[in-house]
Amino acid sequence: MSHHSWPGVYMYTVDTRSSCDLQKLYLFIYLFLKWNLALSPGWSAMSRSPERPASRAMAPMGIRLSPLGVAVFCLLGLGVLYHLYSGFLAGRFSLFGLGGEPGGGAAGPAAAADGGTVDLREMLAVSVLAAVRGGDEVRRVRESNVLHEKSKGKTREGAEDKMTSGDVLSNRKMFYLLKTAFPSVQINTEEHVDAADQEVILWDHKIPEDILKEVTTPKEVPAESVTVWIDPLDATQEYTEDLRKYVTTMVCVAVNGKPMLGVIHKPFSEYTAWAMVDGGSNVKARSSYNEKTPRIVVSRSHSGMVKQVALQTFGNQTTIIPAGGAGYKVLALLDVPDKSQEKADLYIHVTYIKKWDICAGNAILKALGGHMTTLSGEEISYTGSDGIEGGLLASIRMNHQALVRKLPDLEKTGHK
Ligand SMILES: Nc1ncnc2c1ncn2[C@@H]1O[C@H](COP(=O)(O)O)[C@@H](OP(=O)(O)O)[C@H]1O
Numbered sequence: 001m002s003h004h005s006w007p008g009v010y011m012y013t014v015d016t017r018s019s020c021d022l023q024k025l026y027l028f029i030y031l032f033l034k035w036n037l038a039l040s041p042g043w044s045a046m047s048r049s050p051e052r053p054a055s056r057a058m059a060p061m062g063i064r065l066s067p068l069g070v071a072v073f074c075l076l077g078l079g080v081l082y083h084l085y086s087g088f089l090a091g092r093f094s095l096f097g098l099g100g101e102p103g104g105g106a107a108g109p110a111a112a113a114d115g116g117t118v119d120l121r122e123m124l125a126v127s128v129l130a131a132v133r134g135g136d137e138v139r140r141v142r143e144s145n146v147l148h149e150k151s152k153g154k155t156r157e158g159a160e161d162k163m164t165s166g167d168v169l170s171n172r173k174m175f176y177l178l179k180t181a182f183p184s185v186q187i188n189t190e191e192h193v194d195a196a197d198q199e200v201i202l203w204d205h206k207i208p209e210d211i212l213k214e215v216t217t218p219k220e221v222p223a224e225s226v227t228v229w230i231d232p233l234d235a236t237q238e239y240t241e242d243l244r245k246y247v248t249t250m251v252c253v254a255v256n257g258k259p260m261l262g263v264i265h266k267p268f269s270e271y272t273a274w275a276m277v278d279g280g281s282n283v284k285a286r287s288s289y290n291e292k293t294p295r296i297v298v299s300r301s302h303s304g305m306v307k308q309v310a311l312q313t314f315g316n317q318t319t320i321i322p323a324g325g326a327g328y329k330v331l332a333l334l335d336v337p338d339k340s341q342e343k344a345d346l347y348i349h350v351t352y353i354k355k356w357d358i359c360a361g362n363a364i365l366k367a368l369g370g371h372m373t374t375l376s377g378e379e380i381s382y383t384g385s386d387g388i389e390g391g392l393l394a395s396i397r398m399n400h401q402a403l404v405r406k407l408p409d410l411e412k413t414g415h416k
């Protein structure tokens with residue numbers, strides 16, 4: 001099910017539970033009609049003997065409903081009305097508004113509200129597993145050297161927006177793992193989920209020891225407040241250039257739009273960072289950062305005017321580190337043992353960017369006391385639209401608001 005938000009890039013929101021409910025409803029109507037018509041003497045007589053006497057009263061079309069049948073039918077009608085008001089059918093109608101089709105196992109922008117809860121600690125365990133499993137696909141495809149590279153179109157700035165088999169296969173694994181474990185939550189993912197090619201990947205309900213040690217109690221939240229963002233392969237451009245160190249897989253869980261837990265996994269070094277706000281983490285900030293002449297990590301393939309902005313703000317002594325992947329760039333701010341990881345003091349991005357690229361990093365930074373905001377210091381809400389316009393500033397153990405004040409207004413300076 002696709003919602004084209006801009007050329008070639010999709011936001012997929014698939015809710016297999018709604019389609020399951022709909023199937024149950026169809027089955028119920030079918031069984032009811034079968035049962036009621038079997039009860040009706042008019043129907044049995046007609047089906048067995050076309051010459052039955054015309055004097056027997058018949059409903060139009062030759063079908064007679066029994067009084068009990070009519071009562072059940074009315075109850076059924078009430079049931080449908082209830083579903084309408086509980087948001088179930090409303091969600092499916094809104095799907096038509098998005099240009100989707102209801103039969104393929106995909107649903108509208110929100111999961112049906114049914115008052116259920118999910119445990120964020122369990123979601124963290126599955127998110128780590130999903131990032132690792134997706135990463136296995138990413139590595140396998142890269143090692144096979146058959147990437148099936150395609151273009152999804154162009155970014156606003158005219159760069160090629162690439163997709164490979166690594167993106168698609170990782171997306172499939174990650175999506176179905178999370179969807180099977182948490183059927184009622186909304187999942188937004190970068191690549192197309194083929195509803196005809198569903199996979200049930202069961203989670204064994206084991207929470208890894210390192211998570212249990214840090215997050216000591218379950219954390220239940222309403223399922224309808226949760227939005228999951230999946231990036232099945234961050235730094236696709238660099239992946240196609242075989243620049244493996246930049247590649248990550250990422251999962252983020254937002255609650256009421258606020259980033260709550262994030263996982264960034266590096267498939268080629270088999271390193272995984274995770275953190276949960278007010279929960280715990282397996283990664284930490286470094287002990288010191290250079291706030292005066294920071295080393296700034298920026299995009300190498302979607303840079304826009306970022307170098308000019310950085311040098312104008314912090315002076316010519318500032319070191320600029322061009323790097324691929326938003327996941328990689330957030331890890332550059334942290335104390336990461338991976339040898340292939342460069343280190344920086346700030347991450348700045350000035351062009352448009354999507355929420356699956358940044359949500360996991362935002363959650364990890366937030367959990368560790370850092371910040372990721374737009375360049376004008378606004379918090380980013382991880383619901384609704386899939387992209388953000390105002391650029392990015394990510395920092396940790398620095399005065400983030402002071403940095404925001406230092407940055408030029410991009411609209412005014414024409415650096416966007
Ligand atoms: N202007 C832009 N438009 C669309 N996507 C952008 C973008 N700038 C960055 N991104 C995406 O953000 C991620 C990090 O970008 P970069 O490596 O340039 O810093 C990449 O994700 P993907 O590799 O998952 O597509 C990239 O495609």
Ligand SMILES: [Mg+2]
Nearest residue numbers: 231234235357
């Ligand atoms: Mg990405």
